[in-house]
Amino acid sequence: MTSPASASYQTAPLNMVSDIIMVDSEVKRTFRAAVKRYLQNPDEATEKYISSMLEQWKDQYAKIQQMPNNGLIGNDVYQHAKNLADAAQVGLQALKKLKDKDQPSADWTNEKLARLKPAKTVYAETELAVIPEIEALVNQKLAAEPKDYPMF
Numbered sequence: 001m002t003s004p005a006s007a008s009y010q011t012a013p014l015n016m017v018s019d020i021i022m023v024d025s026e027v028k029r030t031f032r033a034a035v036k037r038y039l040q041n042p043d044e045a046t047e048k049y050i051s052s053m054l055e056q057w058k059d060q061y062a063k064i065q066q067m068p069n070n071g072l073i074g075n076d077v078y079q080h081a082k083n084l085a086d087a088a089q090v091g092l093q094a095l096k097k098l099k100d101k102d103q104p105s106a107d108w109t110n111e112k113l114a115r116l117k118p119a120k121t122v123y124a125e126t127e128l129a130v131i132p133e134i135e136a137l138v139n140q141k142l143a144a145e146p147k148d149y150p151m152f
Helices: 026-040 044-065 072-099 106-120 131-139
Strands: none
Touching (some): 026 044, 044 072, 106 131
């Protein structure tokens, strides 16, 4: 018994956000290393790098809103961009507190962590990888990375 040759072709349209994004992000690893370095030993160069990344992420949502929405994939990208912009704004506020050596209150910390919660939501089988690092700026402590990640 045989199957037609076309049976072995991939028929999925590959039109979801999860089909086009990189799984292992160098940006995430570099950002994480900068946050870790800044929390251990604050310096101006690292603070400027973190701030520039957060500003870039904050501003991307406005730029993406100007683009035409191409259906479902566009909606997913818009939702992630909005969540990333909101998370970046929280990160900038936390970075300012760190820079000013202003110890945040428990209420401030809880309010900022609550604002980050929507950004942790998985949309279209994808998630924002830098949220733990932004949370670290709020908590002023970087959580350890998992020893392994689930395959599915």
